[in-house]
Amino acid sequence: MPAIKPSSALIIEHGRADRHYWQDLWRYRELFQVLAWRDISVRYKQTVIGAAWAVIRPVLTMVVFTVVFGKLARLPSDGGAPYSLMVFAAMLPWSFFSTAVSDAANSVVGNANLISKVYFPRLIVPTSAVVVALIDFLIGLAILAVLMIWFQVSPGWSILLLPAFMVIAAAASLGAGLWVASLNVKYRDFRHITPFVIQLGLYISPVGFSSSLVPEQWRLLYSLNPMVGVIDGFRWSLLGSDRPLDLQGLAVGTLVAFLILWRGVTRFRATEKRFADLV
Amino acid sequence: MAAAITVEELSKCYLLGHRSKEVDAGTSFRDVIEGGARTLISRTADLIRGRQIVQGDEVEQFWALRDVSFELQFGEIIGIIGRNGAGKSTLLKILSRITEPDRGRAILRGRVASLLEVGTGFHPELTGRENIYLNGAILGMTRAEIKRKFDEIVDFAEVERFLDTPVKRYSSGMYVRLAFAVAAHLEPEILIVDEVLAVGDTEFQKKCLGKMSEVAGGGRTVLFVSHNLTAIEALCPRSLYLADGKVVADAASAKVIELYLKRGRELSNEIHSRSHPIDSGLHLERTKVQASQIHSGEALEFEFQFFANTSGRLRECAVLLYAERGVRVALADLREQEVVPYRFEAGRFHLRVKIASLPLVEGELMLGLHIATDERRSDLLDLAHVDILAPKLSEGFPKYAPEYRGYWVLDAAANIVEVSGENSVRIHQRT
Numbered sequence: 001m002p003a004i005k006p007s008s009a010l011i012i013e014h015g016r017a018d019r020h021y022w023q024d025l026w027r028y029r030e031l032f033q034v035l036a037w038r039d040i041s042v043r044y045k046q047t048v049i050g051a052a053w054a055v056i057r058p059v060l061t062m063v064v065f066t067v068v069f070g071k072l073a074r075l076p077s078d079g080g081a082p083y084s085l086m087v088f089a090a091m092l093p094w095s096f097f098s099t100a101v102s103d104a105a106n107s108v109v110g111n112a113n114l115i116s117k118v119y120f121p122r123l124i125v126p127t128s129a130v131v132v133a134l135i136d137f138l139i140g141l142a143i144l145a146v147l148m149i150w151f152q153v154s155p156g157w158s159i160l161l162l163p164a165f166m167v168i169a170a171a172a173s174l175g176a177g178l179w180v181a182s183l184n185v186k187y188r189d190f191r192h193i194t195p196f197v198i199q200l201g202l203y204i205s206p207v208g209f210s211s212s213l214v215p216e217q218w219r220l221l222y223s224l225n226p227m228v229g230v231i232d233g234f235r236w237s238l239l240g241s242d243r244p245l246d247l248q249g250l251a252v253g254t255l256v257a258f259l260i261l262w263r264g265v266t267r268f269r270a271t272e273k274r275f276a277d278l279v
Numbered sequence: 280m281a282a283a284i285t286v287e288e289l290s291k292c293y294l295l296g297h298r299s300k301e302v303d304a305g306t307s308f309r310d311v312i313e314g315g316a317r318t319l320i321s322r323t324a325d326l327i328r329g330r331q332i333v334q335g336d337e338v339e340q341f342w343a344l345r346d347v348s349f350e351l352q353f354g355e356i357i358g359i360i361g362r363n364g365a366g367k368s369t370l371l372k373i374l375s376r377i378t379e380p381d382r383g384r385a386i387l388r389g390r391v392a393s394l395l396e397v398g399t400g401f402h403p404e405l406t407g408r409e410n411i412y413l414n415g416a417i418l419g420m421t422r423a424e425i426k427r428k429f430d431e432i433v434d435f436a437e438v439e440r441f442l443d444t445p446v447k448r449y450s451s452g453m454y455v456r457l458a459f460a461v462a463a464h465l466e467p468e469i470l471i472v473d474e475v476l477a478v479g480d481t482e483f484q485k486k487c488l489g490k491m492s493e494v495a496g497g498g499r500t501v502l503f504v505s506h507n508l509t510a511i512e513a514l515c516p517r518s519l520y521l522a523d524g525k526v527v528a529d530a531a532s533a534k535v536i537e538l539y540l541k542r543g544r545e546l547s548n549e550i551h552s553r554s555h556p557i558d559s560g561l562h563l564e565r566t567k568v569q570a571s572q573i574h575s576g577e578a579l580e581f582e583f584q585f586f587a588n589t590s591g592r593l594r595e596c597a598v599l600l601y602a603e604r605g606v607r608v609a610l611a612d613l614r615e616q617e618v619v620p621y622r623f624e625a626g627r628f629h630l631r632v633k634i635a636s637l638p639l640v641e642g643e644l645m646l647g648l649h650i651a652t653d654e655r656r657s658d659l660l661d662l663a664h665v666d667i668l669a670p671k672l673s674e675g676f677p678k679y680a681p682e683y684r685g686y687w688v689l690d691a692a693a694n695i696v697e698v699s700g701e702n703s704v705r706i707h708q709r710t
Binding site for chain 2: 009112113114115
């Protein structure tokens with residue numbers, strides 16, 4: 001065998017890992033792909049109906065919300081769209097957000113054996129959890145398309161802005177997921193707190209009802225929840241409601257989403273060095 | 280030319296929490312509630328202030344590694360020995376970048392691959408084929424590299440027929456073979472290996488050792504941690520002996536091993552109450568041995584105390600008995616007693632084992648535990664030491680030296696020995 005020439009020198013020192021972090025993240029992109037692929041392929045293995053679960057969950061929630069809020073409480077729908085469609089358009093980003101946050105939050109602890117045995121930028125793990133949630137979201141989007149054909153609702157040009165709202169949702173969920181993930185490693189209390197908070201969020205966010213129900217003077221405060229802007233945006237861009245988009249609220253929500261992302265990343269980066277000692 | 284690995288005063292400190300006496304003494308229900316409330320308040324305060332939370336209310340610094348320095352030339356192979364908790368794993372973890380040092384630094388020149396466990400990241404639901412790609416990527420191979428070596432890996436592991444079967448249906452032998460096969464085909468310039476040869480059947484172990492020396496002979500720089508001193512001696516010309524986080528000796532393997540064995544004998548039988556993590560929810564809290572020394576042929580009783588945070592399952596469990604050079608003397612597979620698989624609930628549970636008779640040649644015997652839970656498979660070594668003394672009743676003639684007699688005492692009464700010859704007569708010894 002020919003003599004091996006050293007390709008690079010790696011220096012390990014306290015606080016040194018920071019310097020090549022983003023470069024490392026790029027170098028480990030294949031691992032990122034493989035981990036995301038693993039999570040996707042494992043997700044529905046050994047379930048009888050497989051990926052159909054990604055369809056059943058949002059559809060059932062939609063039915064329940066439509067009956068409770070639309071039929072029993074007789075809340076008004078947004079514009080002319082059927083109530084169930086309005087609920088489903090909100091369920092899409094919401095279930096993406098909730099799955100992404102809770103999976104990302106548990107991802108570091110769930111991959112403890114990986115983290116304590118191999119080096120890679122830890123950011124890969126929660127990010128891949130968010131990507132997996134994105135796959136469920138795409139399945140949901142296909143169902144929505146079917147529903148829209150069924151109800152004969154056609155979107156206008158505004159559908160082109162849908163990816164922008166998705167980016168906001170992704171930023172918020174990745175940020176929150178990273179934040180909780182780093183806390184979860186140290187304090188397992190968050191395993192109990194997260195599902196509870198997400199459950200609350202479902203009712204605080206305008207998923208089962210239209211955000212127009214919120215009184216005008218509270219709207220700006222309400223918009224601090226980034227999912228309000230995202231859900232309104234989804235309804236607006238998909239169902240072409242005649243109600244104009246609340247741009248001020250959207251701006252506030254977007255700002256908050258990216259603040260959460262920034263805080264989540266910095267918090268995660270600050271604590272990830274000790275993950276292997278703590279998990 | 281600069282060295283392949285330069286380690287300078289590498290140190291790593293952990294914070295350990297203890298519970299002070301006062302809290303422990305709380306006996307009444309009220310005391311317990313009060314103590315609990317106090318802990319809750321102080322922890323919440325710590326949480327808010329962003330301080331690290333540790334169990335108990337007294338904090339102690341523990342140096343897992345302290346001022347470790349050494350240099351390794353290109354192509355050099357070094358063995359690292361030391362008892363459990365000596366800092367071997369911490370050193371490897373720092374060099375593998377899993378955890379950061381608190382002080383000092385290490386410079387590694389070349390592509391590093393570390394193998395702290397075989398089958399890291401293997402997913403039971405995925406097939407053998409999928410796991411090869413997954414594990415390869417985790418160990419740092421590119422997709423193209425894995426594709427190129429795929430057939431070689433499959434050949435080495437001897438699992439062609441089961442490539443598309445989920446690995447949870449593999450036998451443990453097949454699982455380990457596949458896991459090692461992936462790892463064996465890494466082509467790094469610096470290889471960091473921790474105790475991977477401990478598992479698998481003999482034939483495969485031989486194959487692994489062969490592969491290891493092939494890797495070592497290929498001009499690679501290798502750091503090798505093992506409890507198996509024979510393997511260390513065979514593979515590594517030089518060894519590093521760590522104790523309490525410090526380098527005790529760094530010299531030719533034979534010399535270092537001799538020192539290590541001598542030191543080991545000097546350390547008396549302490550109760551091993553160090554907690555060993557088994558998986559994320561299960562710990563081995565302590566190991567108790569009935570007697571620190573027994574006579575050859577007597578029974579040996581011991582007890583393992585586990586603590587589980589959540590319920591779970593012991594899929595496999597075996598007691599490992601090995602001699603001072605890491606040579607396995609015997610294994611008690613608890614599946615045979617139908618003790619395992621064992622389902623446990625959160626809380627404490629005890630495993631008591633009595634081995635009816637240990638007809639061993641006098642010397643030191645070490646206890647270990649091989650455990651497989653649903654989450655992972657691990658070997659806990661150096662849990663307790665037992666001195667085997669010569670049998671109480673000994674026959675009139677002088678025995679050969681213990682090292683000369685091997686490990687096992689044959690039952691003389693049960694052996695049939697005959698001698699015959701034309702003109703020979705047996706000499707009766709006068710007593």
